[in-house]
Amino acid sequence: xxxxxxxxxxxxxxxxxxxxxxxxxxxxxxxxxxxxxxxxxxxxxxxxxxxxxxxxxxxxxxxxxxxxxxxxxxxxxxxxxxxxxxxxxxxxxxxxxxxxxxxxxxxxxxxxxxxxxxxxxxxxxxxxxxxxxxxxxxxxxxxxxxxxxxxxxxxxxxxxxxxxxxxxxxxxxxxxxxxxxxxxxxxxxxxxxxxxxxxxxxxxxxxxxxxxxxxxxxxxxxxxxxx
Amino acid sequence: xxxxxxxxxxxxxxxxxxxxxxxxxxxxxxxxxxxxxxxxxxxxxxxxxxxxxxxxxxxxxxxxxxxxxxxxxxxxxxxxxxxxxxxxxxxxxxxxxxxxxxxxxxxxxxxxxxxxxxxxxxxxxxxxxxxxxxxxxxxxxxxxxxxxxxxxxxxxxxxxxxxxxxxxxxxxxxxxxxxxxxxxxxxxxxxxxxxxxxxxxxxxxxxxxxxxxxxxxxxxxxxxxxx
Numbered sequence: 001x002x003x004x005x006x007x008x009x010x011x012x013x014x015x016x017x018x019x020x021x022x023x024x025x026x027x028x029x030x031x032x033x034x035x036x037x038x039x040x041x042x043x044x045x046x047x048x049x050x051x052x053x054x055x056x057x058x059x060x061x062x063x064x065x066x067x068x069x070x071x072x073x074x075x076x077x078x079x080x081x082x083x084x085x086x087x088x089x090x091x092x093x094x095x096x097x098x099x100x101x102x103x104x105x106x107x108x109x110x111x112x113x114x115x116x117x118x119x120x121x122x123x124x125x126x127x128x129x130x131x132x133x134x135x136x137x138x139x140x141x142x143x144x145x146x147x148x149x150x151x152x153x154x155x156x157x158x159x160x161x162x163x164x165x166x167x168x169x170x171x172x173x174x175x176x177x178x179x180x181x182x183x184x185x186x187x188x189x190x191x192x193x194x195x196x197x198x199x200x201x202x203x204x205x206x207x208x209x210x211x212x213x214x215x216x217x218x219x220x221x222x223x224x225x226x227x
Numbered sequence: 228x229x230x231x232x233x234x235x236x237x238x239x240x241x242x243x244x245x246x247x248x249x250x251x252x253x254x255x256x257x258x259x260x261x262x263x264x265x266x267x268x269x270x271x272x273x274x275x276x277x278x279x280x281x282x283x284x285x286x287x288x289x290x291x292x293x294x295x296x297x298x299x300x301x302x303x304x305x306x307x308x309x310x311x312x313x314x315x316x317x318x319x320x321x322x323x324x325x326x327x328x329x330x331x332x333x334x335x336x337x338x339x340x341x342x343x344x345x346x347x348x349x350x351x352x353x354x355x356x357x358x359x360x361x362x363x364x365x366x367x368x369x370x371x372x373x374x375x376x377x378x379x380x381x382x383x384x385x386x387x388x389x390x391x392x393x394x395x396x397x398x399x400x401x402x403x404x405x406x407x408x409x410x411x412x413x414x415x416x417x418x419x420x421x422x423x424x425x426x427x428x429x430x431x432x433x434x435x436x437x438x439x440x441x442x443x444x445x446x447x448x449x450x451x452x453x454x
Contacts, residue, residue, distance in 0.1 A: 052287055052289045052290070053286065053287050053288075054282075054287045054289075054290065055281075055282040055287075059280065060279055060280050060281045060282075060409050061280075062279045062281075062404075062407050062408065062409040063279070063281065063409045065407055066407055066409065066424070066426055069424075070426070070430070073430075073433045073436075074433070077432065077433060077436065177289075180289050180292055180293055181289065182287050182289040182290045182293065197293070197296075199293055199297070202429040202430075203297070203300075203429075205304065205444075206300045206301070206304060209300075209304065217432075
């Protein structure tokens with residue numbers, strides 16, 4: 001909050017992306033160890049893929065098979081309980097994350113202290129317990145688990161339908177694109193007056209170098225696992 | 228060579244791919260530390276992209292810009308002298324690596340002890356000193372630097388035009404596809420009677436876990452940098 005000597009970093013993410021979850025947990029775990037002010041930037045992955053002309057991974061069947069295997073290995077290594085939804089195409093591609101990310105955006109606007117908890121609960125549903133994240137009831141259940149009072153959750157859900165909420169998600173997505181995004185997550189570290197963008201969840205050793213810090217693996221000593 | 232207690236790993240690569248170079252150097256550096264028999268498998272990346280339906284990265288301009296930045300950072304971290312060719316599209320996409328990979332394949336068939344040196348010299352040209360790797364003179368220069376006698380180099384160059392040499396590169400590429408490849412490099416570790424495939428040059432900590440070894444970063448203590 002104070003930010004006096006803290007480095008400012010931004011994390012652009014979408015809860016539809018399991019690699020974003022890994023990046024998110026690492027940034028949360030390291031924020032005090034590396035003295036960072038991590039600004040969570042809820043974004044819309046489908047918009048980034050479309051605007052950058054990048055091909056969604058599900059169009060290459062070998063890539064999908066590999067990614068599921070990769071995620072299985074990474075879940076253990078990162079200690080994050082990723083488990084793919086039974087009907088992957090339905091949950092991830094067809095339903096997508098627009099209502100969820102609009103809600104995270106409304107939380108970011110009105111209740112910023114809850115963004116971390118709400119985001120994690122969305123990931124728990126789509127990428128761990130295989131539950132819907134698009135229906136109003138699903139979203140209200142996420143809000144409740146994150147500790148938001150029910151009347152406030154209802155109000156924020158209303159905001160997701162207002163132009164202001166929709167515009168904010170669009171603008172954040174455009175900001176990611178301006179930093180050079182073609183996929184999520186993106187970490188943008190502001191060091192020496194310049195933004196340094198990292199794509200994915202496998203460049204923490206390079207981020208550590210940039211910050212003059214030490215990369216000690218995805219779970220810091222003494223931290224508890226999510227598994 | 229003896230392979231008595233050595234784990235068998237394969238590295239599928241193409242010298243057109245700078246990420247392959249990183250994976251190649253790490254596998255060479257770790258082969259004795261991790262008691263591995265690393266089988267070098269020269270492959271043809273363009274064939275893998277086509278067969279798997281994967282989109283070449285140069286079709287997404289933001290991805291190209293990011294990858295060059297990423298490679299610049301990784302070169303320092305891996306201590307490998309990667310420098311992009313001035314005319315990237317001409318060198319990497321238009322010219323490509325077919326004559327080079329056919330030559331590496333011929334070396335693999337007839338002079339397997341030289342595959343490592345010859346591959347590295349090709350990378351030095353295309354991804355460091357910005358020199359051609361497609362003309363016969365370029366290939367002979369690579370062979371000479373790698374220490375192959377000139378008459379033998381000429382003979383191997385002849386082999387690249389024979390059906391046997393062409394078929395062998397095709398078959399190796401097909402083997403990579405059978406392991407699930409959609410891009411290079413691929414490391415295939417044969418552990419507990421099963422192949423475990425890793426894509427890219429950023430999963431060494433997962434490979435270490437699988438082998439019961441320790442990942443100590445891209446350069447082992449006491450090893451010399453290539454920079």
